Amino acid sequence: MKISTAVAGMLAAMFAEAALAGDGGGAPGGMSTANLPLGVLAQINLGSSGLMTPYYSDEYFGLTQNRTGTALTGENLKAHGGATSGYVDEAFALATNAAFMFALSENSYVNFQIGNILDEGSSNLVEVDGVSPKLEAEYILFPNPDTMFSVSAFVEENDLDTSETTKVDRKSYGFRADAIRKFSEHWGVTGRIQYSPGTAVAKTYVMPGLVLRDESNDDRLYTQLDLVGNYRAKDWDVIPDGWVLYPGVGGNFLRTFMDDNVTGGDSFDYGMAWARLNLSMESQPRKLIPNIVIGFEHEWVDDLEDYTDEENYALIGGGLMYSLENGNNINFNAGAHHGLNGNRSSYTFAINTSLNF
DSSP: OOOSOTTTTTTTTTTOOOOSSTTOOSSGGGOOOTTSOHHHHHHHHHHHTTOHHHHHOOHHHHHHHHHHHHHHHHHHHHHTTOOSSOOOEEEEEEEEEEEEEEESSSSEEEEEEEEEEEEEEOSSSSOOEEEEEEEEEEEEEEEETTEEEEEEEEEEEEEEESSSSEEEEEEEEEEEEEEEEEOSSSEEEEEEEEEEOEEEEEEEEEETTEEEEEEEEOEEEEEEEEEEEOBOTTTOTTSOTTEEEEEEEEEEEEEEEOTTOTTSSSEEEEEEEEEEEEEEEOOOTTSOEEEEEEEEEEEEEETTTTSOSOOEEEEEEEEEEEEOTTSOEEEEEEEEEEETTSSEEEEEEEEEEEEEO
């Protein structure tokens, strides 16, 4: 029988934002960009336009897996005689990530990342606690100052407790491709596609000496697209000097392939759309750079929607970044996604470092 297998891996890399150039603008300290290598110039250009943040952030990827996995756990509980109502989600996640970047040429790089998610669920009908380590290697190319392409491969493991008696372990690997294009002074687009085949093993401890073991395929196809703008005081006088406003809209889609799941088929879908405003101070070395974000999110498809009466969310968050002249930086970010019906909330705190060599 299927006991919450898709919940394995659902917290992979939430809110991981190991930024190459952050959300700041311009060259560090206002220095001239005339003699900078093409790759550095592109990072400054795309970073100051706000396009690097959705590229490096796994915020919505993690949220999507979290909501899908927890919902499937609830559906499995109902299918095996559990409660049919009263499901509420509330969880806290601590995400840590370190990135190490090495230049191959003036416009190409390799980037190695190591990260982990520590999750603590609230004591509800469905509670998920666990850890999710991940290793990733990435090749990045900047053909011109307005464009970036990257491909990467990763391995990850998700060790989760979905209740006091059930443990889920999912091992997987995957591949990801990204593209960024700044197409005007104020707007650009970033997109990704990612595929991760995996196997999830659920163990339910019925009584001493009796353990039910359930193994299932758990393969995931994920896509995301973000349209991001950037405006400063010279563009709109309500924006404070030295700050940047980043309006944005986006959407994602996750298809999970799992045989004989509770939907009666071999896959199920989830998709979300969002609009958000991010206000950030211009980046400066050796200075704390604050940012705040607000937004609205809507689930446009959810094959497990019977689990929780929640499809609209309010977002509020903020953070701090500290960087050096060589681009090394550390980021602190916190965020809350509140369901407007009060049935689902997610709280995240992320610590990310980026080192250049």
